[in-house]
Amino acid sequence: MKKTLALFLVLLMAVALTACGGSNDSGSPSAGSPEAGSKDGKVSIIITNGKGEIASQWQQAAKDFMAANPNIEVEAVSGAVGETVNLLDKLTASGKTVTLAMMAPDAIVNKYKDFGIDLSGEKWNADTVYGVKDANGKVAGFPFSIEGFGLVYNKSVVEKAVGGAFDPYSINTLDKLKALLDKIQASGVKYPVAYQTENWSVANHYSTQFLNQAEDPATIVEQLKAGTFDLASNPVWNGYYDTLDLLTSPQYNKYGERPLGKYYDDAHISVGKGESAILFNGNWAFDSLKAVSGESFGFIPVPVDNNPDNPLNNKIAAGPTNILVINKAATPAQQEAAKKFLNWIVYDQKGQDFLVNQAQVVSAFKNNPNKVTNPLGSAIADAIQSSKTLPFSSNYVKVEDWGSILAPDVQKYIAKKESRTDLAKAIETYYKNQK
Known part of the structure; x- marks a missing residue:
């Protein structure tokens, strides 16, 4: 009886240790569980946009991205124009985990200095000089818009x-x-x-x-x-x-x-x-x-x-005025899905079109062939091209x-x-x- 009880306790401890080892540092559920944002075999992520004037374009971008990535479900959330309530704080307070958040560049060395993951190894860094570094000198901010x-x-x-x-x-x-x-x-x-x-x-x-x-x-x-x-x-x-x-x-x-x-x-x-x-x-x-x-x-x-x-x-x-940052509290699967979205913006034809032609954002990426028609945005793009x-x-x-x-x-x-x-x-x- 004692041997049986001892064996049961050993097995119970092993299960507990395995469960601990499977969780990420943030204490978030492991990838694949319903709580982790996985539904019907899909990875679910929330992406936020602080530029209310491009809310409809942001929604369409999410739809186009999901069409190209059917295993990823995106909830695209935009703040209203002139809204003073911080969208990331608002969603976090409601119990939601934002996977990809738009914020100002100074935020990753100030208010949200512990929020983002290291993006220094991402391919898109070779196509821009505008990646924003955190307090540790690592690129944590994807340059969404140049103004x-x-x-x-x-x-x-x-x-x-x-x-x-x-x-x-x-x-x-x-x-x-x-x-x-x-x-x-x-x-x-x-x-x-x-x-x-x-x-x-x-x-x-x-x-x-x-x-x-x-x-x-x-x-x-x-x-x-x-x-x-x-x-x-x-x-x-x-x-x-x-x-x-x-x-x-x-x-x-x-x-x-x-x-x-x-x-x-x-x-x-x-x-x-x-x-x-x-x-x-x-x-x-x-x-x-x-x-x-x-x-x-x-x-x-x-x-x-x-x-x-x-x-x-x-x-x-x-320079960059809005950056996208991946939440270290998201699961590994969610983080990978967010990375795919960033690469879609940079390298997919529809992603490039969304950024420049639809959202009228000056691209931070030299491989994007499109140019904004907004004359002041165009003047910024020309100045960048001329090193001015x-x-x-x-x-x-x-x-x-x-x-x-x-x-x-x-x-x-x-x-x-x-x-x-x-x-x-x-x-x-x-x-x-x-x-």
Whole structure:
């Protein structure tokens, strides 16, 4: 009886150990179980899209992918345009495991630093330079969309002012920008600039550009955290605010007398109609502009000084703004299914068509033969092709912090209620308090 009982206990322990060995590190059920996302022999995955404006295209992409991969079932979830609730957090809180999540690039070194798996060995890395690395230096972010920002200009208005064809890259000094504004003004446009001052625009877009003076913008962030980077004495940091002073001045800016306000829509209408010529924004602004006057828009780099050979004066910021990350808490089978979806986007003809032609996203992958028809997106693609881009500087900061903590100081500076020295101190103090 004792031998029988002992044998039973040994067998019971062996079963328990086998069960433990079969689970993944996250404690998720093993692949193949119903809880793991396997149904009727299929692997089920959830993929999220934070770009609400391409929700229908995202759904169709999932259908086309499933048609090519009948053993994978995809639930494609999109957030609404302007939705502030984080889609990944919302689904996770409801008990669902998102296999493939769209997020901002800074998230994998900040909020979701422990979320993603290592994608460094994936084939698509050979076809892009935009794979986003985590805090350990491993590629964890698949670059879904490339976007860029600079001085958006109405081509018709500018060409009329200069008397013919206009090369935006010819405006490669601060003095040349001022001369252009004078010409636009002389052509009959009272206010050449319509400068909107939302927190995201003045802070984590415009005010992070100084980071691009380093080959790796992250090195300046580390120096700021260490308290060894002096903003007030830095020529590039000061140069961007010299340019901002020009762009927001009462002489050239439509809102110069009262520079702070809810001017986003009005600025787009003004530049779209040709009542003004220039605003600071990104390729996403085209949807607002095209509703007014069609497709005659491009980008001028933001000049930082009067040295025409300074690379900062001759390039526009561009880089991945939305990345796809595979959840390490998903099962191995789900992770493999998600990898197939990423490869489908890069290498399948329908995947390539979805990304560029349907979603109008600038592809990060050099093998994609398609080109967006959105003229601002096209300008970004051309700049990439011509090696006229700088890193997308917002990707190197905590976007939420810059928008909520530092933006008010930038706005006070624009309204001349805070000195440049005070602004430098506010940014430096913020970084010294970062862990």
